[in-house]
Amino acid sequence: MDTNDQFLISFVYGSNEDRSRRALWESLCSNQQGSPWIVLGDFNVYRRVDESIGGCSRITVAMEDFAECLQASELDNLRFSGFLHTWINKRSNGCISKKLDRVLVNNEWLVKFENSEASFLPPSISDDCPARVARIFLVALCHLDMVFLTLRNIIDNVISNVISNDQADSMDRHVTNDEIKEVCFSLHPNKAPGLDGFNAHFIKKTWDIVGEDVINAIQKFFRYGHLLKELNATILALVPKVPNPSKMKDFRPISCCNTLYKIIAKIIANRIKPCLPHIISPSQSAFVAGRSIGDNILLAQELMRNYHKDIGSARLTLKVDLMKAFDMVDWGFLLETFTAFHFAPKIITWIKACLTTPKFSISFNGELAGFFSGKMGLWQGDLMSPYLFVIAMKVLSKILTKRIADSPSFKFHWKCDKIKLSHLCFADGLIMLCHGSPSSVLVLKATLDEFSLISGLLANQAKSNIFTSGLSSTTNQQLINLFGYMHFIGNGSSTSFWFNNWHPDGPLISKWSPCVVYDSCLPLNATVNAIVLGDSWSWPTAMSIDLVKIRSRMHSYNPNSNIEDSIQWLPSSNGIYSASSTLASLRAPHPLVPWFKLVWFPQNILRMSFILWMAVRGRLSTRDRIHKYDPRAVTTCVLCNSHLESYAYQFFECLFSTAIWTQLLNYCGTPWNGLYWNAFIAWASTHWRGNTPIIVAKKLCLGAAVYHIWREHNCRIFDGTQRTSSVVVRSVFLLPFLL
Secondary structure, three states: OOOOOOOEEEEEEOOOOHHHHHHHHHHHHOOOOOOOEEEEEEOOOOOOHHHEEOOOOOOOHHHHHHHHHHHHHOOEEOOEEEOOOOEEOOOOOOOOEEOOEEEEEOHHHHHHOOOOOEEEOOOOOOOEOOEOOHHHHHHOHHHHHHHHHHHHOOOOOOOOOOOOHHHHHHHOOOOOHHHHHHHHHHOOOOOOOOOOOOOHHHHHHOHHHHHHHHHHHHHHHHHHOOOOOOOOEEEEEEEEOOOOOOOHHHEEEEEEOOHHHHHHHHHHHHHHHHHHHHHOOOOEOOOOOOOOHHHHHHHHHHHOOOHHHOOOOOEEEEEEEEOOOHHHOOHHHHHHHHHHOOOOHHHHHHHHHHHHOOEEEEEEOOEEEEEEEOOOOOOOOOOOHHHHHHHHHHHHHHHHHHHHHOOOOOOOOOOOOOOOOOEEEOOOEEEEEEEOOHHHHHHHHHHHHHHHHHHOOOEOOOOOEEEEEOOOHHHHHHHHHHOOEEEEOOOOOOOEOOOOOOOOOOOHHHOOOHHHHHHHOOOOOOEHHHHEEOOEEOOOOOOOHHHHHHHHOOOOOOOOOOOOOEEEEOOOOOOOOOHHHHHHHHOOOOOOOOOHHHHOOOOOOHHHHHHHHHHHOOOOOOHHHHHHHOOOOOOEOOOOOOOEOOHHHHHHHOHHHHHHHHHHHHHOOOOOOOOOHHHHHHHHHHHOOOOOHHHHHHHHHHHHHHHHHHHHHHHHHHHOOOOOHHHHHHHHHHHHHHO
16 A cells, blocks of 8 residues: 555444434445545444344344445445354354444545455454454555555653652552542452352442451551462362363363452452553563553554465464463563563562462362462452553563664564564564575574573464465474474375485485485485384385485384374474473583582471572672672671671581581481582582481481571561571471471
8 A cells, every 4th residue: 555545434323223324324335435545443333144043033114224325435344354243242152243234435445455454353342343454454465664654653662661650650650548448349240259259249338337448458468568378379270171071181270269358359450551652572462551461462463364385485383372471471570570670669569468378279069179379470350460460561562662672684574674573572472584494483483482591481382383474395394393293104195205304314404415315216205104014114125225224223113004193292202292301401411510419308398498409509699709799798797796797607617517517417317527518519419329217318308407497597687586596406307397
């Protein structure tokens, strides 16, 4: 579409009354245009009987009036995709759906914009399917950047990465009693209650009685930032995702929160929402005020157009489904993200209290089971969760943007080059786009790997897809191989002999010269079943030396004619994708350290082993380490107040620690010889081997001692409390054997 093209656009909303609509029909008939004309909106009447399901099935006077209007005004439906019936009454019994919304154009429009079309999206909160007619210009490929600019005003306006001081002040402003009441009365009255059994309807009806107590309880939270565990006790209800669920994956966990918690969460959410448009990337449209997820849906549809034809510039689209998206978010990652965006400290404290203190009970067969703490994730049913997740996804956008800027070889998808669009985010997934070159695809993969490590969010390989177009079969297979998949041979009928990753040496086309291909008598389009006979290999009789080498590597397994070929995940031993195998594949291989079994053994107490592991690696935040970042920090050992505090000194050389170790090592039958920390760890790694009860007790004693010394260190700094070495020793002896 040329920027100088002109057209007339009319927006329509038809009255619910037949008589009132006749004035609209007369207006349309009297405004026939000689230039391109488009009319769109809710006409509140359908044209033909087949445009309605349920309700009246005969031709009415209103339908006849509408048909006559279209004929007289020379308007007709524009080609469209999406939902035929755009209105539904949303009733389980007596469902009625009709086509009330439409996009009409005249002949001049069709001549001028012959490739235009309309899209009708699924209905959202209202009963109607929203129509996105402005996106009809997307079919003019050169116009994709104009749509992004004019409708979202993104490229020309630089969005700050952090919130302003005024926005931060607005976030942690005083919570008023009127604000609490307003939020309470805005809650849905009959949503499922939490463990207290009181829904919002009850509180609204009894506000004169309980209102003051509700306000006092919520004000206390916002004043002190402490959330009672009874207030954040939550029921996890399993809602079936399919008609006849048979596996755990067929259920969706929904959090039934207490109403008081919902009020707190919504107050916090209301303070976060106004800031999102200023910090969230333009490619993220879900849950951001002023943006519509429908925009990204339509952009994705346009960007995927003609992929099936496999023509045009080389391009790749990666559809990423995030595994259990809300449930896998790491809390520490979220809190660090809020700090990076300059959220006010007070609101970070409020969010942290809500995130990290919930206790869960599972509703199972009508009864509640268990009462346990959460360790990660956002709760589906928590009013804050969608907005916190959007902020988490912003980090992915920043990582991808930085990697693209640092990678000169990266090329954008050819439709996105002008506006530098690399991804589109949705509610719990995203689409990533790039040129079909391996160097560009590696940038996308590296971004996902880095984001997974820091956020806890992993791509669900079973639901994610790779779409390519305009690529040779060789390049296409190279790109698939980058993501760690290999073809497992069944009958060999669907696996390319030369291009797929089925052989232990990888894709054969990348290993052997064209001469080998020619000598093999196997054409480039040959599949593996060309050398399969039943359940064994059937290689050509006359083979070159190179082909003999290929065959010699195939003795480890045989084909199976009874099953189809499949694609397997290489990092996993069983070929099935799993999060643990993915994490293992991302870690750099290192030999086991000598002290590995001293810290990690089957009977260990996890939190104590973790602190011991941090101490052995010298990663605890002792005062000497803090001093490197803050020269003003105190460096004196908090346990003895007489020496520079370091992990080696604090755990083994300090007078306080020495008194503890003297008693403990005597108990373990190991005389105290005044060893230094590193020397003692090396000695214990050699002498405390095995899993006998005595050795296990000594390892537990070591972990408990380090844990309680570190705990005493923190209690003296943060709580102002102090225990003697004898009390710490008693804690070491008691805790491991009572848990």
